[in-house]
Amino acid sequence: MASATIIGPLGGSTLELPFFSFRIPAGFPSPAQDHLEQKLSLDELLDIDAPHTYLVRVIGDSMIGAGIFEDDILVVSKAIPPQPGDIVIAELNGETFVKRLTRQGNQYVLCSENAKYRARFVMEGDELVIWGVVTASIRRHRCHA
Numbered sequence: 001m002a003s004a005t006i007i008g009p010l011g012g013s014t015l016e017l018p019f020f021s022f023r024i025p026a027g028f029p030s031p032a033q034d035h036l037e038q039k040l041s042l043d044e045l046l047d048i049d050a051p052h053t054y055l056v057r058v059i060g061d062s063m064i065g066a067g068i069f070e071d072d073i074l075v076v077s078k079a080i081p082p083q084p085g086d087i088v089i090a091e092l093n094g095e096t097f098v099k100r101l102t103r104q105g106n107q108y109v110l111c112s113e114n115a116k117y118r119a120r121f122v123m124e125g126d127e128l129v130i131w132g133v134v135t136a137s138i139r140r141h142r143c144h145a
Contacts, residue, residue, distance in 0.1 A: 046136045052079035054132065056089060056098070063087070063098055065113030072139050074098065076132035084108075087134040092120060093127055098134065 042048070058072045066087060068074070074089070082088050084103040089096065090110055099110035099120065108128065110120040122128050 046075050046138075047077070048075065049077060049079055053077050053135075058098060058137075060097075062112035062114045062117045063100075066100065068098065068113070068134075068137055069139065072137045074134045075136040075138070077135050078132045080133040080135070082130045082133050089131040089134065091127075091129040091131060092122065096131070101130070 043050075047053075054076050056074045056076055058068055058070055058074060061070055063069075068087070076089050080086075082101055084101055086101050087098060088101045088110075089098055090101070092110060097110070100113060102109045102111050102119075104121075108122040110122065112119065
């Protein structure tokens with residue numbers, strides 16, 4: 001089951017990084033295209049709206065079908081109203097996790113994106129709190145000890 005560990009809120013940033021207009025092929029490399037197109041703000045790229053945005057780290061494998069893996073960092077917005085189909089940080093009866101919010105008729109369902117895990121139906125009397133909508137994920141490809 002994928003749960004989430006809150007890392008903390010994000011502050012605004014004025015840092016802009018070089019952004020090159022060409023796309024990098026994942027297959028056979030093409031000739032180098034070295035022109036700088038523009039500057040890109042990670043705040044804009046990740047849709048960070050401080051102080052309404054925070055980060056969480058994923059624990060578990062229940063969302064791998066959505067491309068969310070253990071130790072990924074999720075960018076979560078508290079400002080976006082959750083809609084069916086959104087991936088959310090949810091608390092159901094005191095248990096916090098990341099799931100896809102869906103609806104079957106009048107009933108909300110928190111769905112995993114891994115067939116090993118069953119859906120969590122929100123029943124009458126359950127306490128559901130949506131802490132925010134996941135807007136992006138960050139995955140490290142090189143980690144140092």
